[in-house]
Amino acid sequence: xxxQTRVAQGLPYFLAFTEVFPSVxxxxxxxxxxxxxxxxxxxxxxxxxxxxxxxxxxSEELHGxxxxxxxxxxxxxxxxxxxxxxxASFSFQECVPVVDGNVYRVLSRYFDIETDIASSGxxxxxxxxxxxxxxxxxxxxFNQAIMEFGALQCVPxxxxxxxxPLNNSCLALAKKKVNQLPVKLKKQKITNRFFNYILAIDxxxxxxxxKRTQKGIWHNLYEFPLIETxxxxxxxxxxxxxxxxxxxxxxxxLLKSESVIHKLSHQHLHITFWKVNTNTTFEYGxxxxxxxxxxxxxxxxxxxxxxxx
Numbered sequence: 397x398x399x400q401t402r403v404a405q406g407l408p409y410f411l412a413f414t415e416v417f418p419s420v421x422x423x424x425x426x427x428x429x430x431x432x433x434x435x436x437x438x439x440x441x442x443x444x445x446x447x448x449x450x451x452x453x454x455s456e457e458l459h460g461x462x463x464x465x466x467x468x469x470x471x472x473x474x475x476x477x478x479x480x481x482x483x484a485s486f487s488f489q490e491c492v493p494v495v496d497g498n499v500y501r502v503l504s505r506y507f508d509i510e511t512d513i514a515s516s517g518x519x520x521x522x523x524x525x526x527x528x529x530x531x532x533x534x535x536x537x538f539n540q541a542i543m544e545f546g547a548l549q550c551v552p553x554x555x556x557x558x559x560x561p562l563n564n565s566c567l568a569l570a571k572k573k574v575n576q577l578p579v580k581l582k583k584q585k586i587t588n589r590f591f592n593y594i595l596a597i598d599x600x601x602x603x604x605x606x607k608r609t610q611k612g613i614w615h616n617l618y619e620f621p622l623i624e625t626x627x628x629x630x631x632x633x634x635x636x637x638x639x640x641x642x643x644x645x646x647x648x649x650l651l652k653s654e655s656v657i658h659k660l661s662h663q664h665l666h667i668t669f670w671k672v673n674t675n676t677t678f679e680y681g682x683x684x685x686x687x688x689x690x691x692x693x694x695x696x697x698x699x700x701x702x703x704x705x
Contacts, residue, residue: 399479400440400661409438420462423448424455432617432691439660439694441614446474466492477519485535493526494539495519498546504578505550508567514582587663590655592623592634593696596642596672597705602681605690613660618690628655628666644675651703658695669699 397406397413412434417423423431428448435444450472454462463469465488469480477495484490493499500513503522511518531538549560557569568574597603605618623637635648648670655666684704692700 397438397443399443401438406438409435417451420451420460421455423451428616429691433689436691436697437694441617443474445616449473450475464488466490477523482539485539489534489536491530491532491535493523493530493535494543495523495526496543496546498543498550499526500578501552502542502546502550505568505574506562506566508571508573508577510577510579512581513578514580584662589663589665590625590628591665591667592625592629592637592670593620593667593699594623594638594641594670594672595620595651595703595705596674596678598674598676598678598681600677600681601705602678602683603687603705604678604681605687613663614693616691618692619696634668634670638670638672642672642674642676646673646675648672656695656699658693665695667695669703671703671705 397410413423416430416434417426426448428445431444431448432441435441438444453472454460463472464484466480466484469475469483470477475483481492481494484492485494500518500522503509503525504511504513507525509521509525511521513522526542529538549555553575555574557563557566557574560566560569563569566574568577595603603620605620606622607616607618608614609616621641623634623641625634631650638648639645649672651669651671655668658665658667684700688700
């Protein structure tokens with residue numbers, strides 16, 4: 397839950413999860429939709445699916461016994477090198493270093509390392525250095541200390557080096573390069589996508605939703621019928637496309653002219669909402685209360701909060 401997520405945001409979800417799923421066996425037996433519903437709002441939903449898959453594996457294949465070493469932890473779906481090292485050192489005192497953004501920053505500044513941390517060989521280089529430095533007798537304390545040091549003292553912008561206990565031996569400070577390190581040259585390309593969501597209401601005041609089964613964002617979450625375009629289209633173009641989707645339309649309403657911009661790590665979604673009233677009866681229509689039971693991306697969940705039909 398704390399991957400790409402602040403503690404303050406993740407904690408309420410953790411407490412809700414442990415209340416509903418007090419053991420790995422409870423989580424393993426749960427329906428995926430229930431897991432996703434509880435995760436709703438945290439984002440990066442593949443983490444929830446990986447968590448669920450791993451719970452099933454531990455419950456069914458490992459008989460409830462959680463792996464107690466780095467090598468076996470890496471075999472679990474959703475657990476990479478950083479998480480495996482954290483669990484192995486914190487829980488089982490295995491001497492393996494954790495290397496996250498904070499550790500990159502501390503090591504690159506202290507030793508004046510100009511390796512691009514986004515490059516292919518950076519992880520191996522910094523992990524090797526951390527392995528040489530780690531306290532073999534107390535790896536958990538070392539790992540937590542260096543991460544906290546990066547988070548609280550050796551911060552990304554304008555660190556207070558005058559108060560730093562390592563200021564007499566920090567090479568970046570001596571060379572006046574603190575604000576130049578760590579080096580990160582590769583920037584992730586942002587893709588813009590244009591979504592037109594349609595809240596379609598039938599003659600019983602029921603709406604329809606679809607499950608996103610294709611790979612990519614929001615996999616296995618629910619959404620309204622969607623028209624995606626390569627750029628922001630004129631309203632009349634979208635209306636023409638809507639008319640091709642539904643029969644016996646009574647009215648088409650653009651609910652808000654300005655798009656909602658929903659920012660993901662590598663995509664910016666420009667979302668527009670439309671309401672369509674039809675004179676037909678949807679075979680799988682849902683009333684508002686039943687619709688709210690399904691797991692939605694948070695942007696659609698918030699839309700439903702403000703648009704009861």
